[in-house]
Amino acid sequence: MLIIHGPNMALSGSREVDVYGTATLAEIEERCEREARELGIEIRCVAHTSEGAIIDELHGARRAFDAVVINPAAYTHYAYALRDAIAAVNLPTVEVHLSNPQGREEFRATSVIAPVCRGTIAGFGPESYVLALRALYALHKA
Secondary structure, eight states, rough: EEEOOTTTTGTTTSHHHHHOOOOOHHHHHHHHHHHHHHOOOOOOEOOSSHHHEEEEEEEEHHOOSOOEEEGGGGGGTHHHHHHHHHHHHHHOEEEEEEOOGGSSOGGGGOSSSSGSSSSESSSSSTTTHEEEEHHHHHHHHH
């Protein structure tokens, strides 16, 4: 499975900790690696600040991965090219967020990404990623 972290995720643990928590990106990825080992799956984690780089990762995922976990961060609300890339690669994809966008500013309530994803998991901090991995694993095994 491919895990994609969007813009500003590299600042996790020090950026708006009252909203996003204190876990660093390295800690989030370490937690994902532990879960992957428990499930017996391989993961690759990438972090990009540019929409184009995320789209390139998605295009490459078609040939290399069975599923995608993506935290599109601020791209959630307006990145139609990212939305189209997720639809085009046709891989089971789960959108994740550390915080709960629905409970925040009004502009965060709309996700252009969610309609092309299998599901969205939000508001559980780093555990959102773990829950996404488990969900995709269960779908793959079904």
